[in-house]
Amino acid sequence: MTSVSPDARRIWRGVRLPLAVVFLIVLTGTLLVLARGEQTTGALEPGSYEPGGGRALATLLEREGVKIPVVRTAAAAKGVARDATVLITQPAYVPKETFAEIRRSAQHVVLVRPSPGTLDEVLPGVRATGQLETKTRAPDCQAVDPVAAGGATMGGVKYAATQPRAQECYGGSYLEVPGPQGTVTVLGTPEPLTNERLADEGNAALAMRLLGKHERLVWYLPTPGDPSLEAEKKPLSELIPAGWSYAALQAGIAVVLLALWRSRRLGPVVSEPIPVVVRAAEATEGRARLYRKAKAAAHAGETLREAARARLRPLLGLTRDAEPAALVQTVAARTGRAPAEVGALLYGDPPADDAALVRLADGLDVVEREVERS
Incomplete structure (x- = not known):
């Protein structure tokens, strides 16, 4: 198989002419600068060859x-x-x-x-x-x-x-x-x-x-x-005419008065009527219908368990980041239930159907009431 990638010889043949032109331009510019020597520029400069030089x-x-x-x-x-x-x-x-x-x-x-x-x-x-x-x-x-x-x-x-x-x-x-x-x-x-x-x-x-x-x-x-001009330099405040200072002061006062006039003032709280009142029970029922329509019994069960765990932790004096094992042991000690039973209820398998979801909700409700009574 013959390689079609360019080798070093082909690359050199392709770039040697442009490199030679660039080198010639640089060399010519350098020689011209050296031949002309150091020059000055500026109006009436005695060493300047410019039209305005001297x-x-x-x-x-x-x-x-x-x-x-x-x-x-x-x-x-x-x-x-x-x-x-x-x-x-x-x-x-x-x-x-x-x-x-x-x-x-x-x-x-x-x-x-x-x-x-x-x-x-x-x-x-x-x-x-x-x-x-x-x-x-x-x-x-x-x-x-x-x-x-x-x-x-x-x-x-x-x-x-x-x-x-x-x-x-x-x-x-x-x-x-x-x-x-x-x-x-x-x-x-x-x-x-x-x-x-x-x-x-x-x-x-x-x-x-x-x-x-x-x-x-x-x-x-x-x-x-x-350096001799340093002593004669004046601050900007001395270069501003007195009339401009008074005008600036008047303009500043006018701006402040305008801002006070146009600024917003705090008034009484305005209550707006809510266009639709949705009761909490209706919202809960609507969400449940959505879960049922989507056949999301497992997701609904996890939501119930998470809500129950969130309510049980403060009742038992546990922090929000308490370990599952600590929550299970504390609930079991308070209710007299077996830790395995409590663990299955709070962290068990997701419910497979609506009937299992109802049983899970009832079981969680019973455990919460037992903890509250204990």
Whole structure:
């Protein structure tokens, strides 16, 4: 007889091609990862090659001799900010005290799309006034860097300043605020600094003039996990406006009153008339007829015996789990009957017919009366 089960050679021939394809894919992916090296991702990350990253700008600045220390915490930023340009990509995650110290020590600070709340804390004279479409815009101002760069991809948040020397360019999406502690530039959009838009219009010229003025550019990437933010975190209760607290209290009182109004109250017991009254004797007779119709004399006899045993145990002071032998001996001692006779009556063979069932019922009834009289 020839076996039709596949052997090892047949299995290998069937799977070697798929295995070779899988191995080739894994090997190619591994080589590509090793060739590209370690990469970072994220918006304006100086090591990111993504469209929103800043790898192209960082490379151009380094070729011009600008040193770019990358920092991610407030403590690190304060340590290297002196006499440098500081680019802050997420101003909302910079503590107020940290920004003040950076502004005192740095020559130039660039904020990318700061929120109105952040401006109120770090630049009280500057406010956000609206939104602009991001597109190529002319400088329309007298600031040196925008005029030299020309048209650039600007838009996003629009800013305005109360300082008389402040320069609003590109429709207000570029704001230059000079001061005794250095210049602060606010950008309404990060687009001209990204890999995707750096080569468009005058974006590269604007970015190079804005961030390459000094020997060092501190590329500050704040994160929510900065330990310096722990002291400024507020509990949830402080973030809820007072009006909401009063509204919640009133709503709670209303819910309690509604529950009390709609809750069920206990009243008098309601008696319902029974539709059919069945007397106990009739129920017994009906059950007996069913046993008779089914010719279940044996089952009926066992039911009678079990009921009799259940009534005899408490009369004799025995527990419900008393052994049959103990019940038989106690009944025999109380009635003067022979144990064999009592055992046959309480635990004997089932009755074979209706006549035997009647005799069994009579015998059980007599024994119970004898125990009660004893």
